[in-house]
Amino acid sequence: GAVVSQHPSWVICKSGTSVKIECRSLDFQATTMFWYRQFPKQSLMLMATSNEGSKATYEQGVEKDKFLINHASLTLSTLTVTSAHPEDSSFYICSARGAANQPQHFGDGTRLSIL
Amino acid sequence: DAKTTQPTSMDCAEGRAANLPCNHSTISGNEYVYWYRQIHSQGPQYIIHGLKNNETNEMASLIITEDRKSSTLILPHATLRDTAVYYCIVRVQSGGSNYKLTFGKGTLLTVNP
Numbered sequence: 001g002a003v004v005s006q007h008p009s010w011v012i013c014k015s016g017t018s019v020k021i022e023c024r025s026l027d028f029q030a031t032t033m034f035w036y037r038q039f040p041k042q043s044l045m046l047m048a049t050s051n052e053g054s055k056a057t058y059e060q061g062v063e064k065d066k067f068l069i070n071h072a073s074l075t076l077s078t079l080t081v082t083s084a085h086p087e088d089s090s091f092y093i094c095s096a097r098g099a100a101n102q103p104q105h106f107g108d109g110t111r112l113s114i115l
Numbered sequence: 116d117a118k119t120t121q122p123t124s125m126d127c128a129e130g131r132a133a134n135l136p137c138n139h140s141t142i143s144g145n146e147y148v149y150w151y152r153q154i155h156s157q158g159p160q161y162i163i164h165g166l167k168n169n170e171t172n173e174m175a176s177l178i179i180t181e182d183r184k185s186s187t188l189i190l191p192h193a194t195l196r197d198t199a200v201y202y203c204i205v206r207v208q209s210g211g212s213n214y215k216l217t218f219g220k221g222t223l224l225t226v227n228p
Contacts, residue, residue: 006158034215043202044159044218093158095216103149104216106158
């Protein structure tokens with residue numbers, strides 16, 4: 001149980017385009033979803049937290065107009081990287097949890113490369 | 116927020132028990148200890164969590180000291196597939212019933228044949 005699916009697994013696109021990443025909880029209702037970013041040889045950095053039906057809460061230094069998060073249902077959250085540039089190239093990972101006392105479960109990540 | 120301290124790396128022989136330590140001396144009474152691991156190029160995998168009692172599941176055991184200032188994750192029979200970065204994280208509160216996991220650098224466990 002507690003499977004989180006993330007799509008796509010990797011994407012390569014040109015600078016200036018927007019990229020959407022989907023995160024789905026397959027067998028539980030995700031009250032809260034989280035988006036992380038991980039650069040090579042570094043740890044995961046939390047970007048934002050989103051509750052279903054509410055606006056996301058962004059961590060300090062994360063541009064909310066650049067990283068658009070939508071959490072419209074209890075099983076789906078999306079992260080859109082708008083006008084992506086090479087410096088946005090990274091490994092993006094989502095996670096989800098159901099009840100507050102339950103652990104977070106993570107997707108397998110999306111490797112984004114901007115040319 | 117309670118911080119954790121873990122060794123940068125550890126080695127373990129295949130088939131032997133792997134004991135991964137974690138210090139969290141500033142943990143508060145209602146904070147849980149969580150363990151995750153990340154195999155290269157994958158998302159983190161939940162392993163186990165606990166508050167003050169020792170916990171065991173199909174993956175590992177978690178031993179928490181009585182004063183809760185440290186804990187040990189035990190993989191009873193390590194295999195090559197257990198090679199990963201292991202993160203010990205203390206759960207923090209962030210607004211109401213939400214919480215967020217703050218990842219440190221973790222311990223790179225290398226299981227050798």
